[in-house]
Amino acid sequence: MAPWTRLALVPLIAQVVVASPMPDANHEASQLNTRAAEGYDSPPYYPTPDGGWVSDWAEAYEKAQQVVGNMTLAEKVNLTTGTGFFMGPCVGQTGSAPRFGIPNICLQDSPLGIRNSDHNTAFPAGITVGATFNKNLMYARGRALGQESRGKGINVQLGPAVGPLGRKPRGGRGWEGFGADPTLQAFGGAYTIKGMQSAGVIATIKHFIGYEQEMYRMSSIITKGYSSNIDDRTLHELYLWPFAEGVRAGVGSLMTSYNDINSSAASQNSKLLNGILKDELGFQGFVMTDWLGHYSGVGSALAGLDMAMPGDGAVPLFGDSYWGSELSRSILNGSVPVGRLNDMVTRIVATWYKMGQDKDYPLPNFSTNTLDETGPLYPGALFSPSGVVNQYVNVQGNHNITARAVAREAITLLKNEDDLLPLRRNDSLKIFGTDAGGNSDGLNSCSDQGCDKGVLTMGWGSGTARLPYLITPQEAIANITKNAEFHITDSFPSDVSANSNDIAVVFINADSGENYITVEGNPGDRTEAGLYAWHSGDDLVKAAAEKFSSVVVVYHTVGPVIMEEWIDLESVKAVLVAHLPGQEAGNSLTDILFGDYSPSGHMPYTIPKSESDYPESVSIINQPFGQIQDTFTEGLYVDYRHFMKANITPRYPFGHGLSYTTFNISSPTINEVTALNTAYPPAAPSKGATPVYDDAIPAASEVAWSSTSFTRIWRYLYPYLDNPESITTSGEYAYPDGYSTTPKPQARAGGGQGGNPALFDIVYSIKVQVTNTGSRRGKAVAQLYVELPSSLGLDTPELQLRQFEKTKELAPGQSELLTLTVTRKDLSVWDVVIQDWKAPINGEGVKLWIGNSVADLPIVCTVDGGCSSV
């Protein structure tokens, strides 16, 4: 057993081992919470709407019903509960139902590749994907990820991440998602989901919701995890938006976050799970907890949770669970209605059928726990049978091509004075910075990439993969030119000579990650490094700029950074942000550096001039005692929405990105597609039927330990109970306030996956001609931002990205006609009183801006006036 995997989790376990049992239902949690933020609480919403009423899922639910209708209580409970931490090949797996051919369902990280495995691709991270603004690549990467997971026998891949949204520039995990804008997150997430699920893997959209900082995210005896206090409109228009699009794309599973929302934990918040997710958004798949983010048994079941991961209760690894045998008990004692359990299991089995996993789906042939070929089958059990755990199946295919294409198309040219770039192959180069090289301790020497050594290919934590190989910038540059001299150090060498024709290329980076690992004083969030380059990178640039008259800066970064110390220096002529490129770091960079391709990435967030340009409310809150109340007082005004409202000019605006060629956007036209003749969408069709079962409490014998020989694994989580016949329904359970078993009428804004189908009617279609007016080949992105009229009566961000399209590679002089569509929802605001999306009738007063960044929008269209260049 390779110790690195388990060692990495020790801090995580340590955090949780001290966790106190959580109150059983969300109302109790909020009562205990003396410091809850004024005005923010989470109203009850019961019962859980049953899944199965969406026509697209009907066939899968019919198949599931035949199976679930014949299941025993033990089989049902098996599929809802993980078998325990370190109890199998995957980072989590449920129990099985062998009578129906349903195996232990294997769940495995991560959003960018298979974590802790071998012979798999380490793709570029989400933030890199966002920077491509390329929907085809988003899908292609998703499909390749899904194919790799399938090849290893993974049923449920734990990605994509669309929360954090990137509200906090120092937040540790923003890089796992696609950028600090709900529309960019939404397209990134939805195309990734479609790609993954086209390969038959169940995608997991996460983390639901309000998970914007790492510190104090989890609960312990000292304090509860922080509470993200979010008002209803901000939730709908920002944080929920990408989840709605993920549900619309048919995502099979959703993972809750660790934190509270309005003082009620995400994994047992009935308003969010029963109300917003399963009713309003019409989610048909299943909801799981984040690992050890399960805080109650009956309470979470009633609030809409469907799967406990990895199954353990407050103290992991001791065979205790809030569910498993306790879920069996809560069914037998009548506290959890049988119908709720039937819905949990039906959702899980239906999703398994929906992805076709009943046919020819491989069983896991890898272990997340070790790289050795053989080892314990249940490492968490201490005494475990051993066997072959790794078959080293190579699942990479030709995915390195997609990985390189994504990394290349993400590279964002911020500045290029005197057309210094592209470099010529005979230029005399002096290369500086450890970020150009490899990890001095060896590839993958840091568990879960928990260090910043060599070129930064991804952040750290569970959202990572081992690199099968790494092409460093140094290797890729050396392969192209003999005229490069390498100084793989972060302190500028005193003896380096500078000739007047030399070009210095300086590599710097900024890292962050997940909270269970602290790197160079940064506990996930960039508390120590701030928004500056690591390892005195800013000083390295300044030193090079003093000595050389031409400097190129290459920045690998997880998120916003401050460049003010050097960006205006005379000799700093070019800056490339290469984001987090994964295994093809070097090749993707040289593709751009030497001009084989023109850069076509665009910033997926704003580059500020100063950290004080952000609102105070998006700082990391470091408060060790008492529950943190993180109130989202800036509302809708995050990233560029804030900079525009506060009238602050950033260093580089959201969406900015240059090319080696130039483009012109011309000939805009606008067409009405569906008339927007009502403020609110027409009522949705009523819901279809859901499976009906016999909801009588089953016989206690269904969860008795088997009398036949049965090798019980110590600490493994089973559905069985000693003496279940002794359990009676005589006790009274203290149900949460507002608890009810009578189904609520369908939410007004609901009616289909993602919401009322009419919200997604295309109302306008805008066409623009994009022409390559320069002298090199290249791709352009047309970004569409909406400006909503004040007649809606709400304070609304001045501009909001709602659509984008990227051209194919255009030769000089070549044009492409791009079509940008806008839906009813794209033009709507969330009306908190009516609880529905409200649009300006007939698009009156709406302006649709098209261009190259939020600050460079040369075309404007209105519904009545047509389009013009400004």
Ligand SMILES: *[C@@H]1O[C@H](CO)[C@@H](O)[C@H](O)[C@H]1NC(C)=O
């Ligand atoms: C949180 O509280 C705010 C303010 O009262 C409210 O608008 C919002 O709907 C609540 N959200 C949830 C999920 O309970």
Ligand SMILES: *[C@@H]1O[C@H](CO)[C@@H](O)[C@H](O)[C@H]1NC(C)=O
């Ligand atoms: C049990 O399975 C059989 C055979 O598939 C099926 O005909 C029957 O409807 C199932 N029973 C229930 C209660 O779903």
Ligand SMILES: *[C@@H]1O[C@H](CO)[C@@H](O)[C@H](O)[C@H]1NC(C)=O
């Ligand atoms: C529950 O799952 C375990 C494997 O995790 C399996 O051994 C057991 O047979 C399952 N129980 C039933 C009743 O299918």
Ligand SMILES: *[C@@H]1O[C@H](CO)[C@@H](O)[C@H](O)[C@H]1NC(C)=O
């Ligand atoms: C039923 O069992 C569950 C799980 O142990 C427990 O949380 C709940 O309090 C029990 N209900 C009653 C009425 O005792």
Ligand SMILES: *[C@@H]1O[C@H](CO)[C@@H](O)[C@H](O)[C@H]1NC(C)=O
């Ligand atoms: C492992 O992968 C191989 C090749 O994809 C596949 O044939 C096999 O079914 C998988 N599972 C097991 C348990 O071997």
Ligand SMILES: *[C@@H]1O[C@H](CO)[C@@H](O)[C@H](O)[C@H]1NC(C)=O
């Ligand atoms: C990329 O994958 C192809 C096909 O498997 C392989 O031939 C090639 O060597 C790979 N490239 C690198 C750099 O590993």
Ligand SMILES: *[C@@H]1O[C@H](CO)[C@@H](O)[C@H](O)[C@H]1NC(C)=O
């Ligand atoms: C470098 O190559 C270019 C053509 O690509 C040529 O014009 C130039 O003279 C060469 N410079 C040197 C120093 O050889």
Ligand SMILES: *[C@@H]1O[C@H](CO)[C@@H](O)[C@H](O)[C@H]1NC(C)=O
């Ligand atoms: C080195 O460069 C050549 C041609 O420029 C290319 O074919 C080859 O794949 C490169 N090798 C590596 C390891 O990048």
Ligand SMILES: *[C@@H]1O[C@H](CO)[C@@H](O)[C@H](O)[C@H]1NC(C)=O
């Ligand atoms: C770019 O397009 C506009 C029309 O949108 C036109 O007026 C202008 O001449 C074009 N510029 C170039 C360089 O083609």
